[in-house]
Amino acid sequence: MNWMMPGASLAEIEVMTSSPGETMLAGEKLGGLAPAGTVIALRGNLGAGKTCLARGIARGLEVAEGVTSPTYTIISEYEGRLPLYHMDAYRLSGDEDAENLGIRELFSQGAVTVIEWSERIPGSIPREAWIVELEILDGEKRRIRVNAPAIPQEAFSGLYCL
Ligand SMILES: Nc1ncnc2c1ncn2[C@@H]1O[C@H](COP(=O)(O)OP(=O)(O)O)[C@@H](O)[C@H]1O
Ligand SMILES: [Mg+2]
Numbered sequence: 001m002n003w004m005m006p007g008a009s010l011a012e013i014e015v016m017t018s019s020p021g022e023t024m025l026a027g028e029k030l031g032g033l034a035p036a037g038t039v040i041a042l043r044g045n046l047g048a049g050k051t052c053l054a055r056g057i058a059r060g061l062e063v064a065e066g067v068t069s070p071t072y073t074i075i076s077e078y079e080g081r082l083p084l085y086h087m088d089a090y091r092l093s094g095d096e097d098a099e100n101l102g103i104r105e106l107f108s109q110g111a112v113t114v115i116e117w118s119e120r121i122p123g124s125i126p127r128e129a130w131i132v133e134l135e136i137l138d139g140e141k142r143r144i145r146v147n148a149p150a151i152p153q154e155a156f157s158g159l160y161c162l
Pocket of ligand 1: 024051
């Protein structure tokens with residue numbers, strides 16, 4: 001795995017992974033850093049590795065239970081160091097749907113909320129959310145970009161050398 005630190009002032013990191021295991025490890029690091037109330041908005045195509053990353057985040061939050069894709073359940077809840085809400089917006093028609101599901105209440109629970117297909121509900125994502133873009137490169141290579149505006153860059157310093 002190869003973490004890089006671009007020169008930006010916001011907490012902004014990029015990691016290239018070469019296997020699902022590495023993506024999970026990246027998620028685990030992020031989950032280990034996430035304070036209560038963090039919203040992690042995942043973006044990326046089918047098969048980009050969103051659920052894989054979410055499994056790693058769950059591990060970083062010390063969730064013991066197995067994490068499954070919430071495509072049909074929309075929202076799953078897990079117990080960990082902090083509660084984890086794992087949401088999939090794929091089947092939502094948009095922000096109104098998300099509001100009706102009570103997405104605001106989720107954000108105010110002191111939990112960590114991970115949202116797959118967050119680009120489908122752009123108006124529901126809080127300003128302080130961590131935005132994580134997953135991009136499929138060749139074969140098993142994935143580019144993962146994390147932008148966390150409310151987190152100082154130093155908070156991620158442990159991620160650069162794995
Ligand atoms: N570097 C990688 N990181 C994550 N998944 C990968 C990687 N390389 C290959 N894969 C495969 O891509 C798929 C990702 O699936 P999943 O995490 O469910 O994606 P999404 O939730 O974005 O649709 C899995 O079949 C996984 O084995
Ligand atoms: Mg998924």
